[in-house]
Amino acid sequence: MDTNPIQNASKKSEFSNSSRLLILQGLVPIATNLVSSQLEAFSGRLTEALFKLADQTLRPEEASHSFQAYQMLKRNSTTFYRLVAGQVNAALAKEVSTVNIRKKAKPGEKQDFSLVTFEEMENKVLLGNLSQALEVSNAEQLVALNTRIGHVLRRTPISVAQNPFRPEVFIQAVYHAWMEFDAMPETHLLVLRLLQPEIFLQLTPILQELNNAMVERGILPDLTEAYRDNQRKKGPVRSDDIADKNPHLHNKLKNMFSPSAAGNSPLAQGGHGNNQRGDLQWTEGGTPGAAGNMQGRQDTITIDRQFFDYLTTIQRAAPVQFVPGSFDTAPLRQLKAQAPSDGLTHIDQNTIELLARIFDFVFNDPAIPGDIKGLISQLQIPTLKVALMDKDFFFKESHPARVLIDTLAKSSILLSADAGGEDPLYQVIEGIVERVQQEFDQQIDLFSDVVTDLEAFLKEEEQKSEEAISKPVAEALQQEKMRLAREFAENDVALRVETGEVAGFLESFLLNQWIRILTIAHSVKDQKPHALENALKTMDDLIWSLKPKNSAEERKELVSKLPSMLTLLNAWLNAIKWDEPERVLFFSKLAERHAAIARAPLEFSPRRQLEIAVNIAQRASERRLSRHAQGQLDKPSDEWMELVETLERGVWVDFARSNGTTTRFKLAWVSPKRTRYIFTNRQGHDAFSISGDQLVAKFREGAAVQVVAETVVDRALEAALQDPTE
Incomplete structure (x- = not known):
């Protein structure tokens, strides 16, 4: 080409x-x-x-x-x-x-028909x-x-x-x-x-x-x-404001953080305060205290400086440990319970309770490993400070602090079950959490910085993984190329066999030997396009040579074509090294059939011509029915086939081992025709190639399960605001 x-x-x-x-x-x-x-x-x-x-x-x-x-x-x-x-x-x-x-057609220009x-x-x-x-x-x-x-x-x-x-x-x-x-x-x-x-x-x-x-x-x-x-x-990208995606949820949040909602919030508990205190005040904008774009919220947000400084002290003193099953004594709820009745506004209380419910949801998510939950739990105080300063945490998916929690939860699926603290990714996540704990005060952009660091690390690992699988990819491409070449070859032979005009012994020869030749020809057609044309022509000439010849001209043509045809036939069979005794028997039978055709009467009787036509039609019908039935058997479709057909690079799958353990692998590459799939670990090692049919079988048997990484804060927020009566 x-x-x-x-x-x-x-x-x-x-x-x-x-x-x-x-x-x-x-x-x-x-x-x-x-x-x-x-x-x-x-x-x-x-x-x-x-x-x-x-x-x-x-x-x-x-x-x-x-x-x-x-x-x-x-x-x-x-x-x-x-x-x-x-x-x-x-x-x-x-x-x-x-x-x-x-040229483009002019507006209003019409053709005359x-x-x-x-x-x-x-x-x-x-x-x-x-x-x-x-x-x-x-x-x-x-x-x-x-x-x-x-x-x-x-x-x-x-x-x-x-x-x-x-x-x-x-x-x-x-x-x-x-x-x-x-x-x-x-x-x-x-x-x-x-x-x-x-x-x-x-x-x-x-x-x-x-x-x-x-x-x-x-x-x-x-x-x-x-x-x-x-x-x-x-133009501008569509806003990620929750009002655009879930107006009902947006209204709930707006009511919860509205000054007029005191006493009406299902989350608020205890005193509400009168907001007439000597509080630290931050005004609207990209700094602490921004009211964001939510209509109906305060234009300014007031936070008690003493309470805010107390949160900073707790944040930097020692990590807050995550203890499974102890969600009722979470540090966020302790802070709300210990605060003076007039120390927190109803908006503050709603913020703390809603954030606590979000973390409850995260801690109960079975898809997030326990070690990562422990690290995320240490972000409770910094996240609370962000939520007190900027309510956009609840209203916008792109809020930096929210993105950090989501990214940590999603990246946790990359960790192997037995890696622990030795895994470089775990160490990066641990360092990010420690940095937020020690450095965050009022700079919300710090969350964006650490997310960028984590994404850069993951991208670097991805690049190394791509390099590591270059050899398996090349092997899989060659396997797919040969498989497709085989399918093309089988189709080439099937089209001719279905006519019913192929002699029985020749049909067996084509199915067992010539398909091998055509497979090679199809596999090199880009480099040698004439090879395929030559192999197909040789097959067609061979089939024609064994058809009945009803005139002297046809017999003469047969005799003239035989030497060159047999030379090409032998050359192709030498290419596939078919030297078995069956080759001698095939050419012996071929010579007998050619001799019989040459000695046949010059003209077939109408009765004989009718018999030949009927036999050909009957064989053609049988071949077509057989191929159709085989095609129906070869195409069972179910949900697992559809799943494998839609798998995209980057998804993670848990594969069950024979010893009962489970290993997580990433789909690193899919062949162009989706006949081969290559899976690796996060670093691109332990790569293995599997056919589409084998992968479907593993999903169907439960030996393979796709790991779904969803946005955890979205789900947590929706669950936290769920009305039991709904």
Whole structure:
């Protein structure tokens, strides 16, 4: 595959006019080669559809045209391949050359259809319907390609209509190839009606490979960041205020922290105070005392300086220890109970009780290891000081202190059960907690700083993990490539066996030996595309050589083709080193059959011709039914298959060992076709590869369980405010 323009260009974010054209031109041979690799399967589907139409239609004229098209395509498939490949290459090259000068339709501009015939209108409708269906089914890959091409052209985003590799271009190319292939106008519309998504070329792998080629060129490897940049250009990101996501919860919080809610809060207990004391006062803004954006809250927040200094003393004196099961004596509730009745406002009391309930929820979460709960418990006093100063802790998901608790809880799933204090991640978390305890006073940004440190550590570990799995990834890719090559080879043989025209001993030879040859040919088709074409032609010639010959011309053609065909046949069998005695028996039987065909009567009687046709039809029917039944057996679908199909890199899975223990691994890599999955520990070590089928079996048996990392503060807040009567 000629991809030099993609691979050798310098990886820059900006492109000159000439380099833009070279980049897109480099994609054309990639797409053309991928189309060529599908042409045999596509031709087989179209041939079958033509035959079915000829057999089932009630209109004699349509049946005749369909059958003629079927016979023509079956006999001249190689010519059809050449025409389609040529039309696709020419169409894509033309689209790429004009991508920078394509004119847009003016607003209100309409086409004049007054002189368009009914047939032309129907053509447009059919082409449009197929284009739309393929755009929908390939939406994800098209959007990615639109974004990358738009980035190259410096006019992101572009629409599908501006994409030179859009489905419409492939459809038009195939349609024009058919019109050149068959000059009969009657078959043009007939074939166009048959071109449904399930019959047409499979565009998903083509578009995927084009995206991969652009990623190799360094063009937007991370589309997530590109989308984020686009959103920033379009306008501000949607607020993370709880009012936007859960208005009911927002109203509860607003009432709880409203000055007029004294005595009405379900959380407040004890005296409320009158707020007429010599308290320390912080005003609105990004400093302590900010009222945030919540409507109905105080414009200023007052906190008793003596109480605040007391909290600082407790915070720095000694770590608050977490004792499982002792939630009723949590330090937060002790502080509220010990405070003078007039020392805390009702808002202060509500803040303390709500925060205590949030920590109760965290401490009861079974997904968080006990060691991490112990560290999180030491953040109770600093978090209380933050919540007293800034009620946005409860109202905004992005609040730094809230993000820290969530990040600690989520990162805890990365810790192995037996690592303990020796784990570098545990030591980083421990250092972060200690820093907050010792340094935090009124600087809320300190929470953002420590979260950044933790995320930087995790990113560094992730990069090391990527490097560690490079070899397993290469091995898994090779395994997937060979598996797909085997599937293609099996399909190539099955399509021919299903015709019922393959002799019994030859069918066995194709299934046991020639599939091995085709597997090799498919696996090297990118480097040696002629190898696959040669192997398929040799197989087709071999099958043809054993069909009955009903004329002297056919027998003469057989005799002339045999020497070169047998030479190629032996060369391929030498490549797979098939030297067993069965090879001698096969060629002996082959020679006998060829001799029998050469000695057969010059003309078969009508009765004999009918018998042959009936036998072929019966065998074809049996093969198709058998393959259909096998396909039904091979596709059991259940929730576990759907789960594995949706697993994304970075998720964590607990695998049960034979000794009863459980080990946690991260999904580090998924093969492009999702046939292989590679799991590692956090550092990228102990990597193992597992097939999709094996992984489904483990989930189904309970030997694998996905670990879900959810936002703990969100869930805790919702649970804390849950009304028992709701």
